[in-house]
Every structure is written in structure tokens, then in C-alpha cells.
Amino acid sequence: MTSEELHEQMIAAMKAKDKTRLSIIRQVIGEVKNIEVNERRDATETDVDNMIKRLIKQTNETLEMSIKAANNQERTDTLTEQVKILESLLPEQVTGDALIALIEQTIAELGATSKKDMGRVMGALTKATGGNFDKPMAAKEVGARLI
Template identity: 80%
Template sequence: MTNQELHDQMVAAMKAKDKVRLSIIRQVMAEVKNVEVNERRDATEEDVNSMIKRLIKQTNETLEMSRKAGNNQERTDTLEEQVKILESLLPAQLSGDALVELIERTIAEVGATTRKDMGKVMGALNKATGGNFDKAAAAKEVGARLS
């Protein structure tokens, strides 16, 4: 997602009076602004997606702690909604047949033959997709193909 797309999402959330979505988008925009100020450069689409992924991770950790505490269901529900909103901001993850096809091509390109080559394959997949794939499913598929 580009910075402009993020801004458009914020405007749409304002018009829809969606306070939760607006709050999350503002949080992402603040993180992106920090990158721009601290590194003195414009944020790239990769930077924006990286910020969103980091916020998803942080929110999931908070959500897990909230579930363990088990004392505030309203907070847990809000955190779950925030994770869904953040995930909707990311491009769709590569999975299913498209992922299997990419795995087959990558194994051939890397020349992987044993499980020792799994790291090379996963690294190449990460580079090819920008980390935007179902890593657990990919690891299982790569492990099955390499013996």
C-alpha cells in the first residue's frame, strides 16, 4: 500500500465515521511519518507494508496477552478488529496453487535437493514475494518436496 492509498483510506474512514479504522490508519501513518523524518526520505510502499506488518505483530502480541488475562472481553474484541483492519491494508498473501507453483519454480532455480537447502528456498521465496506469502504453508510444502 502506498502512502497516498493510506491517506485515501483515512479520508474514507473519516467520511464513514469509522473510529476504529481511522485510529489504526492514523497509527500506521504516524509510523510512516517517523521513518520519513528520521531517515530523511520519502516512505516507499515497502516501508508502509513493513509498518503494517510490525503493527499486526504488536497487536497480535497484545491480543494474546489480553486473551490470557481473560478479564476484558471488550478489549479483546477491539484488538481482534484492529488486527483484521491492519490485515486488510496489506496486499493479499500468496497461497494455494499459486504458492505451490512459485515453490516449484524456486526449487528449480535455486537447485535445491535436500532439506539443508530449505533456507535458500525460503529466502528466495521471501525475496520474490516481498515476504507476502503464507510462510507456514510454504515451509510445509518445501519440506515435503525436499527430502
């Protein structure tokens, strides 16, 4: 997702009067501005995606603690909604048959035959998809195909 797309999402959230979505998008835009100011460069699409993934991880950790505490259901519901909104901002992950086809193609291209090649295959998958794939499923499938 680019900075321009984030601004369009923010405007749409304002028009829809969706306060939760607007709050999350503003948080993401603030993080993008931090990247641009601190590193004195424009944030790339990869920067934005990585930052959103980091926010998802942080929100999930907070959500897990809230679930364990089990004393504020409203906060737990809000955090769950925030995670869903953040996930919707990321590009769709490669899963299922598309992922299996990509794994087979990558193994063939690299000529991978043994478990020693698993790191190269996973690295190539990450590069090909920009890290947007189901990593546990991919690791299982790659491991099953390499001897």
C-alpha cells in the same frame, strides 16, 4: 501500500465515520512519518508493509494478553477488530495452489535438491513475494520436496 493509498483510506474512513478504522490508519500514517523524519527519506512501499506487520505483531501480543486476563471482553473485541483492519491494509498473501506452483518454480530455477538448499529456496520465495506468503505452509511444502 503506499503513503498516498493510506491517505485515501483515511479519507474514506472519515467519510464513513468509521472511528476504529480511522484511528488505526492515523496510527499507521504516524509511523510512516516517523520513518520519513528519522531516516530523512521517503518511506517506500516495503517500509509501510513492514511497519504494518510490526503493528500487527504488537497488537496480537496485546490481544493474547487480553485473552489470558479474560477480564475485559470489550477490549479484546476492539483489539481483534484492530488486527483485522491492519491485516486488510497489507497486500494479499500468496497461499494454496499459487504458493505451491511458486515453490515448484523456485526449486526448479535454483536447481535445489537437498534440505541444505531450503534456506536458498525460502529466501528466493521471500524475495519473489516481498515476504507476503504463508511461511509455515511454504516451509512444509519445500521440506517435503527436498530430500
